[in-house]
Amino acid sequence: MSERIFIGVAWPYANGPLHLGHIAGAYLPADIFARYHRMKGNEVVMVSGSDTHGAPITLQADKEGVSPRELFERYHKLFLQVWQQFGISFDLYTHTDTENHHRISQKMFLRLKERGYLLVQKQLQMYSEASQRFLPDRYVIGTCPHCGYERARGDQCERCGSLLEPTQLLNPRSLLDGTTPVLKETEHFFLDLPAFEERLKSYVSEHENIWRPNVHRFTRNYLEQGLHPRPITRDLDWGIPVPVEGFEGKVLYVWFEAVIGYLSATVEWARLKRDEGRGMGDEWKEFWYDETTKSFYFIGKDNIPFHTLIWPAELMGVERLDDADGNVKFVLPYDVPANEFLNLEGDKFSTSRNWAVWAHDVVQRYNPDTFRYYLTAIAPETADTEFTWADFVRRNNDELVGWWGNLVHRVLTFTARNFDGCVPHPTELTDRDKEVLQQAEQMLSTIDNLLSTCKFKRALAEAMEFVRSLNRYWDEQQPWQVVKTDKQRTGTVCYVTLRAIDSVKVALAPFLPFTCERLHHMLGYEGKVVGDFEVQEISETERTHLALIYKPESVSLRWQPSELPPRQRFRDIAPLFAKLDEKVAEEEKAKLGKPMEG
């Protein structure tokens, strides 16, 4: 039976490049999940986009002396490239500075207001009289009251790590103009989170057995500490304007508005389908209103409360985008498979110290599937884990080259040489042959179960364990000896092994689409595995933006055991993976912490 699966992936701030911690934490597992479900014949929409608002963007833009738009458009473009190169198959990857997103965010805000879920409260905030504007916490620097560091930020001291309020800083000054800011009263909207407390409690306990233990525990603790109203507007000139009279010059707080992107991007996706004549434009409703839809949100652990509490509260409060949509309610997150953090060579990833492996950089020098493999094998699904270049090289050489690549290569070259470049016809199968074919089906169904519950690491390990058993089968049958006396039996062994390899290809396709596509081709099949991407320039009334669109219909491979036809002709047999020299590990590691090239 076909399922409908919504996949939301964290919206990255477009203020700097993406590193492998981002890819391993959210984008890669989401993509594996989407590819798996599409192969199963399920209806999938996977969306995300660049977060273009918030202080991190304006700070970086000020630092570089460019406009926020110039800054985010540069990184947005870079992200579009990275998704294509890593094969991250977003049905739509857009950004938050579209008219569509602005409109829907404002609508959500107004519906919350109408329904009485917003409070107005006065706050004191740092204000620069010289610049005539309010200062976000990060725009105030001063001396840290704990360690005496003179350039501590208003939200946190970077030297001692203490979390701060800007009012705690000694000798505070504005990052904009160096003057001493004053406290000034300002009025803001707050989301009345306590009003949702009971509903959130039952929502969370209903999902206890679905969510990963750490996600549930974290959420429950957060709830038990008590919910407080949270400000959802800010005094800033960059962002989505608050659509209320008297609040001119204020914008929606980025944490409130960015999660709405999941919804607005689905609306945009449906509209684009309509514009291409492939739909009615309201397909987003099935994903957001039909209670049989399961929605999954792939994020890092720092984002858990926003997706298990705050976003559900927004959805509960708004109920539906428009009363004309009928008596329907938004689908709440079904699972939030948040990952822990990936560390790098014994330390945290750090953009400012350039202690990072940059996605756009390495993907040009290495096979993207090698990263997809390694990052899944070490995925921080239940605990923080460690990326090391030495381990990366070892796993490539031992596991991808030695176990899987070598199996494919030894079997294909041997078979092609002895059977005229074609899949041989099997004769009678021995019990051992039947066992191997049965194990291949078993492997697919085990991995099916693991993937449907987001256990990617174990699913991959299961496939590799089966690969090793195929190397054993091949060794034990010794076709290179048997061929001297019994060509028919040799053909059967080749056939059985090829069928099993073909099934492994199916199991690995969500993980390693690029090399599985090459294998698909070598085995003589037509059709694509990675699938086509398209970057479109989308025009709205006043603005245009770039979006990435994946074409799922360009892939024909389905999740089912191999039915490899005898006599099918091989093509272009070549190794799937290249061995990496161990010096690579030393060289890459030596680059860490040094200023970026270029």
Added chain:
RNA sequence: GGCGGCGUAGCUCAGUGGCAGAGCACGCGGCUCAUAACCGCGGGGUCCAGGGUUCGAAUCCCUGCGCCGCCA
């Protein structure tokens, strides 16, 4: 200060009450179809320490030590 996580073989890690596991590294052997790849056998552990519960604890509880994260 509060909450939480982690501590298992030389390394990276799996293991939620029933004889301590995998991969790599190391030692020995087999094979030669294959990218010196593949396959088999072996050595190697005070499961951080101490206490408790239990017929039985790496696993559950308490305390301590060490590392890490979140919040205040």
